[in-house]
Amino acid sequence: DTGVSQNPRHKITKRGQNVTFRCDPISEHNRLYWYRQTLGQGPEFLTYFQNEAQLEKSRLLSDRFSAERPKGSFSTLEIQRTEQGDSAMYLCASSQNSDSPLHFGNGTRLTVT
């Protein structure tokens, strides 16, 4: 058990560019979550997967955000046409099943200039 791994740790991009983040969950964890966190706030739910199926996507999430979890293993989160308001820490977490606690990765800090 190597924990949840997120890459990259930091990403600086210019407004209008596309970015993609990767998350490798703990092996055999069925559920995978993506959250966004800004300073002084709790993690904001973005989307989550049960194996390869995306179960829910936040209504607050614009169409510029998309996530995939092919084959139910790693997941990617893509942000198209980034805006300065997208600057945040993007957290990935996984859990064994629907009632199990989440285990978080170290996050990817995105800065949009």
Add this chain to the structure above:
Amino acid sequence: QKEVEQNSGPLSVPEGAIASLNCTYSDRGSQSFFWYRQYSGKSPELIMFIYSNGDKEDGRFTAQLNKASQYVSLLIRDSQPSDSATYLCAVQGGKLIFGQGTELSVKP
């Protein structure tokens, strides 16, 4: 109304005192309840989880759940300066939703 609300901080307690952190939630169908601790610049780490009404103790930590009142709390006994962090309440009824967090400061 926010789905998960925590009492506003920061909360400051002296070393050795009891820190009390509170949380209310709006979804009556919620089944699982968690407390996470988050140090500045770090990811949340699990402290406690509770599924049934009542109290659950783990060392210096006690989680309390009252589903009828839609209320969950965390007590930290014998608070230590190392407990200074932001405490996040999280509620699960499908997806896991976090509160905004309460910042705790334990003064030596």
